Amino acid sequence: MKFLNGSATLLAILTFAALGGCTDASITEVKNASVAQSDYTFGEVFDEAKGCKSTSWESREENGRALVQYSCIVDTPQALVDVAEQRAAASVKAISKLLDDRWKRSLNEMEKRKDSIAGAIVQGRANNELKLRDGNVQLKAAQEKLNQALASSPQEYIGHGRSGYTPQLITMGKERRQLAIERAEREFALVEHRLATVVAAQSDPSDTNRQYPHLSQQPSAEDYQKMIEGMLSWKERYHAAIEEMEVRELKRAEDFLKAERDKKLEMNVSFLVSKKFPVAPQTATWTYDGRPPESVNLISFVAALLDPKALQEVMMVARRNRLAFYPETSKVLEAFPITCGEKIPTGCEVKQAS
Numbered sequence: 001m002k003f004l005n006g007s008a009t010l011l012a013i014l015t016f017a018a019l020g021g022c023t024d025a026s027i028t029e030v031k032n033a034s035v036a037q038s039d040y041t042f043g044e045v046f047d048e049a050k051g052c053k054s055t056s057w058e059s060r061e062e063n064g065r066a067l068v069q070y071s072c073i074v075d076t077p078q079a080l081v082d083v084a085e086q087r088a089a090a091s092v093k094a095i096s097k098l099l100d101d102r103w104k105r106s107l108n109e110m111e112k113r114k115d116s117i118a119g120a121i122v123q124g125r126a127n128n129e130l131k132l133r134d135g136n137v138q139l140k141a142a143q144e145k146l147n148q149a150l151a152s153s154p155q156e157y158i159g160h161g162r163s164g165y166t167p168q169l170i171t172m173g174k175e176r177r178q179l180a181i182e183r184a185e186r187e188f189a190l191v192e193h194r195l196a197t198v199v200a201a202q203s204d205p206s207d208t209n210r211q212y213p214h215l216s217q218q219p220s221a222e223d224y225q226k227m228i229e230g231m232l233s234w235k236e237r238y239h240a241a242i243e244e245m246e247v248r249e250l251k252r253a254e255d256f257l258k259a260e261r262d263k264k265l266e267m268n269v270s271f272l273v274s275k276k277f278p279v280a281p282q283t284a285t286w287t288y289d290g291r292p293p294e295s296v297n298l299i300s301f302v303a304a305l306l307d308p309k310a311l312q313e314v315m316m317v318a319r320r321n322r323l324a325f326y327p328e329t330s331k332v333l334e335a336f337p338i339t340c341g342e343k344i345p346t347g348c349e350v351k352q353a354s
């Protein structure tokens with residue numbers, strides 16, 4: 001029994017050694033194989049990859065064939081973290097600018113509307129002044145016409161025959177003269193009424209709305225002035241809220257980067273060793289923080305193997321993408337506590353919780 005047990009142990013050791021030798025040979029074969037269209041071998045490209053914190057090779061049997069896998073734990077250089085911090089800060093600053101632009105746009109819009117209404121009032125008065133001038137000219141002309149009618153004689157409205165001005169013609173002339181007077185009086189009264197309407201409009205605050213009906217749907221120039229003054233009184237509080245948002249979002253970015261920089265990002269490349277086919281990568285995947293592997297586009301990945309610098313860039317881009325902090329802009333804007341605009345009589349107010 002002892003002899004049998006010793007034989008079994010020896011057999012196991014020999015078998016393991018044989019498999020180990022096969023495994024090492026498969027790895028060596030992959031390492032020594034040349035990258036297609038390149039002066040480098042796979043060993044030179046992967047073992048000297050500068051974007052890796054550590055690398056490893058392993059081999060196993062799969063369906064009777066040797067499968068070699070290369071693994072690279074991607075490094076996280078401080079320079080990459082610094083860039084991520086700068087970009088995160090820039091993203092937060094972009095939100096601050098959106099809020100500041102929103103403030104300026106609202107204030108500018110109110111000032112434009114106020115100026116537009118004030119301009120319409122000035123234009124309305126100018127229109128009335130023009131009407132007054134025209135009305136006075138027309139009134140003067142109507143007065144002169146009435147005076148002429150009053151000063152006229154019946155004979156001016158009739159002709160005469162051989163018999164001169166007969167009583168019948170005189171009567172007709174008187175009737176025509178009276179009609180001319182009445183016509184002149186009506187014209188004078190009409191012009192006088194128009195002139196009185198213009199004079200009344202000059203002192204009527206609602207006259208501008210009659211001339212420009214669309215203004216009746218808007219606040220008055222005085223209302224806009226109150227909104228503008230209200231917004232200006234909120235300015236310090238509004239921008240203090242922007243600063244508070246910045247501090248909060250930058251802290252979120254800082255916490256995010258602290259967590260992400262230490263998460264494990266691993267690149268795995270597998271090779272199927274076969275005498276029938278040249279050595280070439282079969283699959284390439286990223287494994288991040290214990291999550292399911294993500295496939296890499298094999299065509300672009302193989303192209304990156306032609307230059308070690310290109311491979312390093314692939315790894316740095318993968319790490320940089322996972323360090324990217326993206327503020328949820330729409331949520332940040334929605335959560336901003338102050339709202340301003342022309343729909344708010346005081347210019348600004350604390351946003352009501354929804």
